[in-house]
Amino acid sequence: MNAATDVAPVISAANQSLKNDFPLKPFAIKHKLAGHPLLTLQRIAQLASELPRDLIEYNSGKVAISQDPDAIPSVDLDPVEVVNRIETAGAWMVLKRIENSPEYRQLLEDTLLSVARARGFNSLLDAGFEQLEGFLFVSSPNSTTPFHLDSEDNFFVQIHGEKFFTIYDNKDRAIVSDDEIERSMTKHRNLKFDDSFAPRAVEFHMFDGDGCYVPYQWPHWVRTAGSFSISMAITWKTREVRRVNDLHFFNSMLRGIGLPQKPPGQQPVLDMLKLAFYRTVTTAIKPLRTSLAMRKVLRRIALGKKANYYLKGA
Incomplete structure (x- = not known):
């Protein structure tokens, strides 16, 4: 030490x-x-x-x-x-x-x-x-x-x-x-x-x-x-927490379009593929998140119409 x-x-x-x-x-x-x-x-x-x-x-x-x-x-x-x-x-x-x-x-x-x-x-x-x-x-x-x-x-x-x-x-x-x-x-x-x-x-x-x-x-x-x-x-x-979080978010998006998903960890190979795709997409749209208006739009697309529940009039 x-x-x-x-x-x-x-x-x-x-x-x-x-x-x-x-x-x-x-x-x-x-x-x-x-x-x-x-x-x-x-x-x-x-x-x-x-x-x-x-x-x-x-x-x-x-x-x-x-x-x-x-x-x-x-x-x-x-x-x-x-x-x-x-x-x-x-x-x-x-x-x-x-x-x-x-x-x-x-x-x-x-x-x-x-x-x-x-x-x-x-x-x-x-x-x-x-x-x-x-x-x-x-x-x-x-x-x-x-x-x-x-x-x-x-x-x-x-x-x-x-x-x-x-x-x-x-x-x-x-x-x-x-x-x-x-x-x-x-x-x-x-x-x-x-x-x-x-x-x-x-x-x-x-x-x-x-x-x-x-x-x-x-x-x-x-x-x-x-x-x-x-x-x-x-x-x-941690890196592991970020991995699990990203899988939860992508699973939620897939579930939202009618595609059932298993929790992170139950299908390791599929998890790896989903993670690679999700991170490629989120990296591409990251520059858009500098705008408050665009952040609101992206949240609605990814998380649903109630994603901006804490913003009045959102």
């Missing part, structure tokens, strides 16, 4: 969890990001004024754990107002892809680099931390994030307020089926929740400076307590 590992990491975990459980199991973490100047409400409001509108999603925080995505109540405020009035707005908001801002990208990279070094690696790439992305969450008191899963690995850090993060093991697909995983990743993230899932739950009770590691595709739901909340998801995608 080099001299850089002597520096106290921004994120740390007890009981050797970074070595024993990562990346297969969730575990509690501690961090030093609470109070960071980029993570205050004032600075987040500025970021909300700068991000493209399709990288900001918000709605009422008064929703069910098993929320019907077609019946999510909205909040009649603009993004900056939501942040500035979060204590009373009754809202839930996420600012996506904050790594597009150089300052936030540096924060994400520095944080994950401290984890890489704590695990004995000299760089993010050596540690497998590729395609870094950041998501900032701002929630009013007593708000709920419905049951869902994410398409990346995630260090979730609590910056301000009290939050309960409840996560479920789904390795045997008893909680969320392969079909529902694909739909959650490609249509709308919300999943159906049943109280019978409770025995499989691991709950993290978090305050400023706390957090947890969320493995790829582990379903979870989140609620705040009596104060507004600021949280951040520091995410990355």
Whole structure:
């Protein structure tokens, strides 16, 4: 281990969890990001004024754990107002892809680099931390994030307020089926929740400076307590995660034109062919994604007419 590992990491975990459980199991973490100047409400409001509108999603925080995505109540405020009035707005908001801002990208990279070094690696790439992305969450008191899963690995850090993060093991697909995983990743993230899932739950009770590691595709739901909340998801995608994600998206597109598909991994040779074709096409259209209007069109083509559900009038 080099001299850089002597520096106290921004994120740390007890009981050797970074070595024993990562990346297969969730575990509690501690961090030093609470109070960071980029993570205050004032600075987040500025970021909300700068991000493209399709990288900001918000709605009422008064929703069910098993929320019907077609019946999510909205909040009649603009993004900056939501942040500035979060204590009373009754809202839930996420600012996506904050790594597009150089300052936030540096924060994400520095944080994950401290984890890489704590695990004995000299760089993010050596540690497998590729395609870094950041998501900032701002929630009013007593708000709920419905049951869902994410398409990346995630260090979730609590910056301000009290939050309960409840996560479920789904390795045997008893909680969320392969079909529902694909739909959650490609249509709308919300999943159906049943109280019978409770025995499989691991709950993290978090305050400023706390957090947890969320493995790829582990379903979870989140609620705040009596104060507004600021949280951040520091995410990355390994090569294997990107491969599986791409197959889910292409399978969804093929299913949309009436061609049934098996989940990734069940037909390795066919998966390889589908992946090559999908990546060739997406590479060709990547330059078009610089335009907000074109991104909306491409999402509708790939994911269906409700793909822009979080944009008013889309």
